[in-house]
Amino acid sequence: MASAGLQCFAFSLALLGVFGDITATLLPNWKINADVGSNIITAITQMQGLWMDCTWYSTGMFSCTLKYSVLSLPVYIQAARTTMVLSCILAAFGICITTVGMKCTKLGGDTESKSHTCFAGGVCFILSGIFGLIPTSWYTREIISNFLDTTIPESSKHEPGGAVYIGFIAAGFLLIAGVIFCTSCFKKQQGPWIYPAKQQHFPSTQQESNAGYNLKDYV
Secondary structure, three states: OOOHHHHHHHHHHHHHHHHHHHHHHHOOOOEEEEEOOOOHHHOEEEEEOOOEEEEEEOOOOEEEEEOOOOOOOOHHHHHHHHHHHHHHHHHHHHHHHHHHHOOOOOOOOOHHHHHHHHHHHHHHHHHHHHHHHHHHHHHHHHHHHHHHOOOOOHHHOOEEOHHHHHHHHHHHHHHHHHHHHHHOOOOOOOHHHHOOOOOOOOOHHHHHHHHHHHHHHOO
C-alpha cells in the first residue's frame, strides 16, 4: 500500500476538490458580461450561474434573480445542474469512505480491508472528477461558440466566469486524489511470486532401491 503521508496528501487534495466543487456549483458567475456603455457611472456587470442570475451596478447595487423554471433553461444548464450535484455527492461519499480506509486511522479493520476501502473511495473521487469536468467543459464550449458567432450582438456575448475555472481546478484535484487512492490498494509482489518454489525431487536410485526391496518381500 501507499505510505500514510501520500494518502494524507491525496486526502487534502480531495478536501480542496470538494470545497471547490460545492463553491463552483453555488456561485452565480459561470459566465459574465460587462456592459460599460457611454458612461462608466452606469456600468453594469451581468453574471449568470446555474441557479441564479445576478447584476452588479457600479453604484454598488447588487440584485439576483433565481431560476425557478427548469424546463425553460437550455439543455447544457440542466445537464450542468445534474452533473455538478452528482459530483458533490460522490465527492462527499469519497471523503467518508477514505476516512475509514486510510492507514493513519484506526477504522476499517485489517490492512486488506483498508486497501479495498481506499479503492472504493478513489473510484468515488474519479467519478466525481469526471462529473465535474463534463458541465464545465460543455458550459465553456457554449460560451466560446456564442462569443465567436457573428450573428449574435456584442451586448449578448459572455465570457467564462470564475466559477468555471474553480470547477476545472476542483475536478483536477479530485481526479488526482482518486488515482492515488486507487493505486494505494496494490501491494508489491514478493520474489516467490516471480520465482515459484522449487519442488523436492528424490533421487531415482533411492526409488529403485525401495521398489526392489518391496519386490523381495513377496518372493
